[in-house]
Amino acid sequence: MRNVAFFVISLFAYTLSAQVQSVDGGMTAYRKIVKDDCGSASLLAFYKISFLKDSTQRSRYSEAQCVLQISDSFLCFGDYYQLMADSLETEFVRSRKSRTEKNMNMWEQAINKLAFQTKVLTDLSSLKIRVQLFTGLRDYEYSAPQPTLKWNLIAGDSVINDVSCKKATCRYAGRNYEAWYAESLPMPYGPYVFCGLPGLIMKIQDVKGNWIFTNNGISKAHSCKDIYLYKKGFISGNVIITTRAKALEALRNETENLSNLIIESADIKVMKNGTWVSPETNKPRKQSNLIELEW
DSSP states (O other): OHHHHHHHHHHHHHHHHHEEEOTTSSSEEEOOOOEEEEEEOSEEEEEEEEEESSTTOTTOEEEEEEEEEEOSSEEEEEEHHHHHHHHHHHHHHHOGGGOOHHHHHHHHHHHHHOOOOEEEEEETTTTEEEEEEEOSSOEEEEEEEOOOOOOEEEEEEEEETTEEEEEEEEEETTEEEEEEEETTSOOOOOSTTOOOSSSEEEEEEETTSSEEEEEEEEEEOSSSOEEEEESSOSSSSOEEEOOHHHHHHHHHHHHHTHHHHHHHHTTOOEEETTEEEOOOSOOOOOOOOOSOOOO
């Protein structure tokens, strides 16, 4: 029962950040999303991510649907359903008439499917990246040079999403990767921060199968066109600007220790022997299996 209670608390903390009750006691008030706008995408490359939150539980893969937005000036990789939720919330704020049952259900479904809480913006002119991480408690942002990956083009081919691909390998942030790229799609881009091959990366995974990115569509950008990061944050309403090392350290700590941090950061009480008391913050740390193991 206590495990259920802590799950509900965590879920409530997450949902409350995206949706708050209005003062009139009736309608729900949605976030006014403040964007750092970087123009519009002309092309979209979609990727399904299969990942292990705990590397010791090999059969328990989670999934996320992400999209790489491509323009002449920028790339932006993030969760597809995050874009959907943002688009709907923008409409909800603009007009109460847009808050139809259908649209509200679409928003709820998008929020429930959101699973990859990282956005990576790449400036193609300066070759710098800005990364925003959403831990469930706080929002962090760091800037860094675009990673220079040392690719090895090796023998091997495959067909990914009906596209012929060649094989390459590299090492990044503590993991060894295998990638399959399409020379027929001459764009040196790929999911997350992976780039630099002579063709679009159609699939990339670390050799232990912890993180697997697989292309599942390419299209012109009819929707999901807006490329942006958040000025006010996605979860907390405030973006903490910091270094890569501090952002990733915070992500690891808040992933592994979320239950205790929620108790510490909120005035949470539980009933014990007929009295409301603050629970002890001694929950065991969870395993984390972040994409980046070294920083």
